[in-house]
Amino acid sequence: xxxxxxxxxxxxxxxxxxxxxxxxxxxxxxxxxxxxxxxxxxxxxxxxxxxxxxxxxxxxxxxxxxxxxxxxxxxxxxxxxxxxxxxxxxxxxxxxxxxxxxxxxxxxxxxxxxxxxxxxxxxxxxxxxxxxxxxxxxxxxxxxxxxxxxxxxxxxxxxxxxxxxxxxxxxxxxxxxxxxxxxxxxxxxxxxxxxxxxxxxxxxxxxxxxxxxxxxxxxxxxxxxxxxxxxxxxxxxxxxxxxxxxxxxxxxxxxxxxxxxxxxxxxxxxxxxxxxxxxxxxxxxxxxxxxxxxxxxxxxxxxxxxxxxxxxxxxxxxxxxxxxxxxxxxxxxxxxxxxxxxxxxxxxxxxxxxxxxxxxxxxxxxxxxxxxxxxxxxxxxxxxxxxxxxxxxxxxxxxxxxxxxxxxxxxxxxxxxxxxxxxxxxxxxxxxxxxxxxxxxxxxxxxxxxxxxxxx
Amino acid sequence: xxxxxxxxxxxxxxxxxxxxxxxxxxxxxxxxxxxxxxxxxxxxxxxxxxxxxxxxxxxxxxxxxxxxxxxxxxxxxxxxxxxxxxxxxxxxxxxxxxxxxxxxxxxxxxxxxxxxxxxxxxxxxxxxxxxxxxxxxxxxxxxxxxxxxxxxxxxxxxxxxxxxxxxxxxxxxxxxxxxxxxxxxxxxxxxxxxxxxxxxxxxxxxxxxxxxxxxxxxxxxxxxxxxxxxxxxxxxxxxxxxxxxxxxxxxxxxxxxxxxxxxxxxxxxxxxxxxxxxxxxxxxxxxxxxxxxxxxxxxxxxxxxxxxxxxxxxxxxxxxxxxxxxxxxxxxxxxxxxxxxxxxxxxxxxxxxxxxxxxxxxxxxxxxxxxxxxxxxxxxxxxxxxxxxxxxxxxxxxxxxxxxxxxxxxxxxxxxxxxxxxxxxxxxxxxxxxxxxxxxxxxxxxxxxxxxxxxx
Numbered sequence: 001x002x003x004x005x006x007x008x009x010x011x012x013x014x015x016x017x018x019x020x021x022x023x024x025x026x027x028x029x030x031x032x033x034x035x036x037x038x039x040x041x042x043x044x045x046x047x048x049x050x051x052x053x054x055x056x057x058x059x060x061x062x063x064x065x066x067x068x069x070x071x072x073x074x075x076x077x078x079x080x081x082x083x084x085x086x087x088x089x090x091x092x093x094x095x096x097x098x099x100x101x102x103x104x105x106x107x108x109x110x111x112x113x114x115x116x117x118x119x120x121x122x123x124x125x126x127x128x129x130x131x132x133x134x135x136x137x138x139x140x141x142x143x144x145x146x147x148x149x150x151x152x153x154x155x156x157x158x159x160x161x162x163x164x165x166x167x168x169x170x171x172x173x174x175x176x177x178x179x180x181x182x183x184x185x186x187x188x189x190x191x192x193x194x195x196x197x198x199x200x201x202x203x204x205x206x207x208x209x210x211x212x213x214x215x216x217x218x219x220x221x222x223x224x225x226x227x228x229x230x231x232x233x234x235x236x237x238x239x240x241x242x243x244x245x246x247x248x249x250x251x252x253x254x255x256x257x258x259x260x261x262x263x264x265x266x267x268x269x270x271x272x273x274x275x276x277x278x279x280x281x282x283x284x285x286x287x288x289x290x291x292x293x294x295x296x297x298x299x300x301x302x303x304x305x306x307x308x309x310x311x312x313x314x315x316x317x318x319x320x321x322x323x324x325x326x327x328x329x330x331x332x333x334x335x336x337x338x339x340x341x342x343x344x345x346x347x348x349x350x351x352x353x354x355x356x357x358x359x360x361x362x363x364x365x366x367x368x369x370x371x372x373x374x375x376x377x378x379x380x381x382x383x384x385x386x387x388x389x390x391x392x393x394x395x396x397x398x399x400x401x402x403x404x405x406x407x408x409x410x411x412x413x414x415x416x417x418x419x420x421x422x423x424x425x426x427x428x429x430x431x432x433x434x435x436x437x438x439x440x441x442x443x444x445x446x447x448x449x450x451x452x453x454x455x456x
Numbered sequence: 457x458x459x460x461x462x463x464x465x466x467x468x469x470x471x472x473x474x475x476x477x478x479x480x481x482x483x484x485x486x487x488x489x490x491x492x493x494x495x496x497x498x499x500x501x502x503x504x505x506x507x508x509x510x511x512x513x514x515x516x517x518x519x520x521x522x523x524x525x526x527x528x529x530x531x532x533x534x535x536x537x538x539x540x541x542x543x544x545x546x547x548x549x550x551x552x553x554x555x556x557x558x559x560x561x562x563x564x565x566x567x568x569x570x571x572x573x574x575x576x577x578x579x580x581x582x583x584x585x586x587x588x589x590x591x592x593x594x595x596x597x598x599x600x601x602x603x604x605x606x607x608x609x610x611x612x613x614x615x616x617x618x619x620x621x622x623x624x625x626x627x628x629x630x631x632x633x634x635x636x637x638x639x640x641x642x643x644x645x646x647x648x649x650x651x652x653x654x655x656x657x658x659x660x661x662x663x664x665x666x667x668x669x670x671x672x673x674x675x676x677x678x679x680x681x682x683x684x685x686x687x688x689x690x691x692x693x694x695x696x697x698x699x700x701x702x703x704x705x706x707x708x709x710x711x712x713x714x715x716x717x718x719x720x721x722x723x724x725x726x727x728x729x730x731x732x733x734x735x736x737x738x739x740x741x742x743x744x745x746x747x748x749x750x751x752x753x754x755x756x757x758x759x760x761x762x763x764x765x766x767x768x769x770x771x772x773x774x775x776x777x778x779x780x781x782x783x784x785x786x787x788x789x790x791x792x793x794x795x796x797x798x799x800x801x802x803x804x805x806x807x808x809x810x811x812x813x814x815x816x817x818x819x820x821x822x823x824x825x826x827x828x829x830x831x832x833x834x835x836x837x838x839x840x841x842x843x844x845x846x847x848x849x850x851x852x853x854x855x856x857x858x859x860x861x862x863x864x865x866x867x868x869x870x871x872x873x874x875x876x877x878x879x880x881x882x883x884x885x886x887x888x889x890x891x892x893x894x895x896x897x898x899x900x901x902x903x904x905x906x907x908x909x910x911x912x
Contacts, residue, residue, distance in 0.1 A: 015482030026471030316780025326774025
């Protein structure tokens with residue numbers, strides 16, 4: 001089964017929205033063994049939507065669209081599909097009632113424009129939207145086509161669609177196989193719910209028996225992309241399983257993928273390659289799949305029943321935010337502080353004023369005093385601190401932008417690291433500020449991870 | 457000038473990377489008046505890359521590709537383009553020397569595989585990469601074609617390319633106009649630098665004289681997408697300027713766009729529509745274009761020369777992180793704390809133990825004491841606090857997941873808000889946790905913004 005995702009929306013073509021829907025659907029398709037061959041983005045323009053549909057119908061079996069299901073006049077998906085297949089639109093009373101109820105439950109009356117969302121082509125089915133007003137539609141193109149033509153007696157009688165771009169003979173061949181079009185809203189939350197509650201079980205049932213794609217992602221910290229690729233160069237040429245390097249945000253990833261009938265078969269094949277990778281670059285592996293440095297640090301702390309307190313300067317709360325993104329983090333995080341000013345470092349964390357004067361706020365000594373200070377303040381097992389210059393202002397010759405000190409302290413140990421990140425993104429200093437914050441948080445979390453693993 | 461972006465990489469089709477490059481390039485194209493009509497994503501597969509190229513050459517003038525320029529065997533872009541045009545590949549000595557130097561500067565010797573990156577089609581030009589090893593190529597298709605065919609005497613003599621998919625007559629018409637293919641690496645930082653240093657000036661010069669697209673984004677908080685669309689329904693039907701609603705993360709946006717010869721002309725047209733929008737829903741506008749709630753709050757604080765301190769519980773540092781993403785925020789942020797546990801709320805912020813026992817940590821009273829406590833602790837002009845239940849654990853019947861209290865205090869005022877966010881994302885409780893954190897941070901920043909504007 002081959003699929004194409006068509007995301008509809010001029011805002012995507014203007015770059016005002018990053019297309020996270022395409023990535024999300026692609027992952028879902030892969031997880032049930034459907035190969036996504038293309039992702040297409042097209043604007044709110046009927047002709048170009050039709051052009052994209054035609055191309056997709058010529059090369060895949062399943063077309064997933066997102067966007068264009070809203071009540072406004074630039075929401076064109078349903079209308080365009082109906083025109084494309086020359087199909088009559090009818091008002092679905094059931095959908096209309098649902099939309100009206102939804103507005104009522106919010107103590108609002110339904111605006112007239114929302115009536116549009118209850119329209120569907122006569123022979124298509126509704127794909128319910130549990131959480132929003134915009135339902136999607138499942139279009140079984142072959143069925144639609146047969147219905148329209150009173151089911152042709154022979155394949156040769158299939159007529160061409162009426163939108164002016166005659167299909168090639170090739171398309172008629174394709175048409176003999178089932179072709180599905182499924183439309184979803186562009187709002188990620190609604191898309192996700194509709195997918196999980198309706199599309200996922202529907203497609204999974206349809207595909208029972210076909211081989212599924214299984215993959216495992218290995219996550220690395222402390223090795224560059226090229227260096228990693230070189231160490232596993234021969235594996236990148238394999239055809240089953242395949243190994244592919246993926247870009248990461250200040251980390252590296254490798255994906256191992258294989259097609260198999262079931263998880264057990266897949267795991268044997270994946271494990272063999274994973275072991276080979278482990279032998280070569282195992283020291284840089286920090287986790288797998290949905291792991292993040294913060295989730296790994298959290299797991300270790302939870303397992304050891306230890307607590308951590310963080311004092312941040314240049315990262316401004318990012319490390320705290322990442323650690324508390326993990327559910328259950330209240331078990332090991334009790335208190336973190338963001339001491340941006342010298343005064344707060346002194347008053348809250350007991351960093352000595354003499355040290356601040358002598359070494360400056362961005363220094364090994366201050367990092368150490370901050371880590372000790374926050375550990376004392378929180379009464380935690382460990383203290384982590386970070387102080388540095390994220391820019392765009394504040395750099396000097398001795399301490400340029402990107403100079404960062406990290407300290408991690410606990411019973412009987414103290415570990416201090418200096419980073420010279422430099423300017424990671426020279427054309428965009430505000431973006432560079434965020435890059436330095438992120439990279440510093442990665443380094444800090446990795447330092448904690450490594451030491452916690454070492455001290456048992 | 458019409459453009460299509462073709463992003464090459466199987467990792468995109470597997471959804472392991474979100475396609476931020478397409479959005480970034482689209483914005484850049486729009487800013488110099490090039491209409492991006494399509495974005496296509498295709499895997500590391502020669503046949504499908506050729507198919508995408510052919511479709512794009514049939515419908516646009518400029519094709520921008522990303523990805524597939526690396527040294528590994530699944531980097532196929534240059535090779536596939538050369539095959540597509542039946543063009544000989546040559547080793548560019550200048551590029552090779554640059555790559556070797558880059559490795560030398562890192563005290564490494566160049567791996568053999570990187571030699572591949574110095575290959576280019578004989579008649580194509582190199583698009584230098586200032587920060588990485590992978591240069592791109594500028595392909596003037598028309599010129600390539602003429603060269604290949606010893607410049608035909610008449611247009612009719614243009615021969616078809618040899619890759620098996622004969623072009624339609626339509627394509628020959630297109631070929632008479634200039635067609636550019638520009639290839640970029642997939643690594644965002646390298647792409648951005650190459651674009652800004654080389655592609656941007658190149659394309660801008662080429663396009664001098666053409667009308668450019670100008671747009672302005674208006675950002676709203678406190679009004680839903682449907683309600684906003686309804687208030688400006690008639691404006692959404694305009695053709696020049698156009699008005700389009702954009703999805704936002706717990707906020708709303710409208711884009712007004714127009715084509716004009718220069719900024720002045722554009723501004724007059726945009727302003728007229730902006731005023732109309734302002735008359736209808738002005739109370740919900742918080743900013744424009746790259747503004748965020750944190751940048752607006754920062755601007756107001758800077759202007760008033762006031763300081764803010766934040767005490768967070770459920771948001772875990774997110775508000776602090778957002779505020780400190782703004783460069784220069786050290787002027788108004790001195791100290792923030794994340795008091796996750798009851799003990800830290802009591803010990804650090806002087807929240808009364810009796811209050812914690814009587815009202816529970818998620819309550820109006822505790823929010824108030826936290827805000828007062830952090831204001832006292834930091835000696836700041838204002839204190840902001842937030843306490844709530846982000847889930848997935850911790851909810852109860854009286855205080856379900858999504859219950860959040862926000863307090864904002866200053867000289868002579870205290871403002872407390874209760875949110876009932878409920879479960880925003882019922883199928884994914886970890887994602888829901890992040891949604892609740894984000895939405896709470898939006899509410900808190902907007903509360904601060906509104907009150908700061910009111911108290912002058």
